Amino acid sequence: METSQAKAVYERRKVIAExxxxxxxxxxxxxxxxxxxxxxxxxxxxxxxxxxxxxIVKKASTGSIRLEDLKKVRKAA
Incomplete structure (x- = not known):
């Protein structure tokens, strides 16, 4: 945890995983x-x-994503 590389990994983990x-x-x-x-x-x-x-429901209700976009993703899968 003392190296700069380890600190960078830990900083990124706080944003992504936690x-x-x-x-x-x-x-x-x-x-x-x-x-x-x-x-x-x-x-x-x-x-x-x-x-x-x-x-997903929260983003759809605020208009951040459209339900049509989710249908496109579903068809592609």
């Missing part, structure tokens, strides 16, 4: 309801999917 976990926690998710690695992975996948869906 915010979604904080946003998920602030929305009310504090602990897993299930036990076992597979079940926890499934639960966390669901939490992340809901988080992404909420972001």
């Amino acid at each position: 915010p979604p976990f904080g946003q998920i926690e602030n929305s009310g998710f504090r602990s897993f309801s299930l036990r076992g690695k597979e079940k926890v992975e499934a639960e966390f996948s669901l939490v992340c999917t809901v988080h992404s869906f909420k972001k």
